[in-house]
Amino acid sequence: MSWQKVGVPILAMAIFLVLWELLVWANGWPNYKMASPSDLWPAFWKFKHLFVSMGWDTLWRTVVGLLLAVVVGVGLGMVMGFSRVMRDALYPLLVGFNAIPKATVVPIVALMFVGAHDFNTVLIAFMISFFPIAVSVSIGLSTLEPEYRDILRSLGASRVTIFWKIALPKTLPEFFGALKVAVTLAFIGTNLMEIVSPHGRGLGALFDSGKTNSDYPLMFAVLIALAFLGIVLYYVVVALEKVFAGWAERSPT
Amino acid sequence: MSEPLIEIKGVKHAYQTQAGPLPVLDGLDLSVPEGGFAAVVGPSGCGKSTLTRLVAGLMKPDQGEVWLHGQLVKGPKATVGMAFQNPVLLEWRSILKNVMLPLEIVPTKLSKRQQEDRARKLLALVGLEGFEDKRPSELSGGMRQRASLCRSLVHQPEVLILDEPFGALDAFTREDLWQTMHRLKAEEPFTGVLITHDLRESIFLADEVVVLSGRPAHTQYVMDVHLKGPRDLEHLYTPESAEALNILRHQIQIAQGRAPVEEAAQ
Numbered sequence: 001m002s003w004q005k006v007g008v009p010i011l012a013m014a015i016f017l018v019l020w021e022l023l024v025w026a027n028g029w030p031n032y033k034m035a036s037p038s039d040l041w042p043a044f045w046k047f048k049h050l051f052v053s054m055g056w057d058t059l060w061r062t063v064v065g066l067l068l069a070v071v072v073g074v075g076l077g078m079v080m081g082f083s084r085v086m087r088d089a090l091y092p093l094l095v096g097f098n099a100i101p102k103a104t105v106v107p108i109v110a111l112m113f114v115g116a117h118d119f120n121t122v123l124i125a126f127m128i129s130f131f132p133i134a135v136s137v138s139i140g141l142s143t144l145e146p147e148y149r150d151i152l153r154s155l156g157a158s159r160v161t162i163f164w165k166i167a168l169p170k171t172l173p174e175f176f177g178a179l180k181v182a183v184t185l186a187f188i189g190t191n192l193m194e195i196v197s198p199h200g201r202g203l204g205a206l207f208d209s210g211k212t213n214s215d216y217p218l219m220f221a222v223l224i225a226l227a228f229l230g231i232v233l234y235y236v237v238v239a240l241e242k243v244f245a246g247w248a249e250r251s252p253t
Numbered sequence: 254m255s256e257p258l259i260e261i262k263g264v265k266h267a268y269q270t271q272a273g274p275l276p277v278l279d280g281l282d283l284s285v286p287e288g289g290f291a292a293v294v295g296p297s298g299c300g301k302s303t304l305t306r307l308v309a310g311l312m313k314p315d316q317g318e319v320w321l322h323g324q325l326v327k328g329p330k331a332t333v334g335m336a337f338q339n340p341v342l343l344e345w346r347s348i349l350k351n352v353m354l355p356l357e358i359v360p361t362k363l364s365k366r367q368q369e370d371r372a373r374k375l376l377a378l379v380g381l382e383g384f385e386d387k388r389p390s391e392l393s394g395g396m397r398q399r400a401s402l403c404r405s406l407v408h409q410p411e412v413l414i415l416d417e418p419f420g421a422l423d424a425f426t427r428e429d430l431w432q433t434m435h436r437l438k439a440e441e442p443f444t445g446v447l448i449t450h451d452l453r454e455s456i457f458l459a460d461e462v463v464v465l466s467g468r469p470a471h472t473q474y475v476m477d478v479h480l481k482g483p484r485d486l487e488h489l490y491t492p493e494s495a496e497a498l499n500i501l502r503h504q505i506q507i508a509q510g511r512a513p514v515e516e517a518a519q
Binding site for chain 2: 150
């Protein structure tokens with residue numbers, strides 16, 4: 001059981017790498033067309049200190065942006081979930097905001113707060129990832145069956161009590177579903193900013209320097225590092241979900 | 254006869270809809286003595302659930318009064334217990350913790366230990382001993398409804414409001430639960446109002462059956478059930494029960510507008 005849980009994904013990754021290697025080898029593609037997995041390790045090794053420090057930059061900015069998205073997203077979701085008027089007022093605004101490609105916002109933000117590289121990066125990570133959280137929390141709260149509220153209200157419970165005892169825990173599965181989407185989105189946001197900002201830091205900047213120096217294996221290595229960080233953060237969220245919303249998972253019978 | 258514990262006098266209520274006001278209750282009277290158990294039957298959509306919300310203090314009528322224990326109902330009171338067709342158990346809590354939920358809201362003199370003992374005792378009474386630590390999702394529909402009944406009684410409410418609690422269950426499970434209700438009432442006396450669509454259920458459980466007219470509803474007919482206290486399922490098959498069911502069925506047809514009123518007057 002646990003062997004399967006760990007072994008199968010690792011095997012799948014190994015098969016993926018082998019197929020990738022074969023694809024490049026069979027086509028005889030040069031490095032600048034597509035680097036192969038065997039080229040990546042030397043690239044990692046050569047810049048290992050940069051990968052660690054830049055990876056850390058990307059990671060903490062993403063996490064801070066994501067935390068911000070959780071706070072703001074849950075707040076907006078609560079406002080929209082409890083008030084019909086606010087839902088009608090905010091929904092079109094949020095949808096419109098979300099529809100704007102964040103790549104177009106990046107240069108605007110970069111100009112607006114010139115030089116505040118950390119702040120800009122966190123801001124973009126936040127902007128790209130709060131929407132699914134706000135929507136899921138608002139839907140979770142607004143679809144709470146009235147009987148659940150009545151059970152507590154008939155006992156004289158306050159709105160706050162009803163929120164803590166019923167509405168919040170009942171929304172957790174939806175919240176974590178959205179958080180899984182938001183995690184990967186936040187990574188995209190962080191990297192958009194890191195790639196565009198001149199003299200930036202983070203894996204995005206490392207990717208950009210690979211581009212300027214025509215170091216194609218480095219560019220591919222950065223992509224793999226990003227994927228790796230994404231997987232790690234995703235499974236952190238999965239672990240949190242197990243702890244806080246594990247009850248929602250039905251055991252197979 | 255003791256003074257009524259639940260007294261509803263001339264209640265009128267209308268909901269505001271986009272198509273204008275929709276009157277649901279129009280001159281509803283109901284009175285249940287302490288320890289009594291009244292069943293309310295009536296056609297679909299006649300405002301039976303509105304009635305439960307009024308008694309629970311979850312809403313105020315446009316006109317008329319609802320009295321509980323000599324006090325005018327102005328808002329929710331902790332002395333009410335409710336159970337619905339949907340058992341609305343909290344999936345993230347064990348059955349025991351679900352049953353104990355009202356004790357977290359209502360002020361209680363019981364210690365944590367006593368609260369748990371009380372919840373366990375109720376669960377044993379409805380036949381859920383050994384399921385205290387299970388999650389609601391691990392229980393069948395009937396078992397969940399049993400747990401929901403325990404939750405509605407755990408804080409020893411003066412009034413128990415049951416809004417079609419057995420409506421979604423299969424016939425055999427339902428009859429099982431009827432008997433559980435009698436067992437509960439014997440051990441944990443309460444004054445109850447049962448909303449139901451099932452006439453057999455109404456005469457099996459209640460002392461008094463109130464038939465509401467179609468919307469907007471008023472009290473159309475009140476029947477005193479010939480048996481009081483616990484009874485066996487066999488009683489549903491006696492000539493007296495058959496007669497009572499016939500009368501009720503006819504009253505429902507009148508309420509639905511399918512039988513002329515004059516005929517009923519005869």
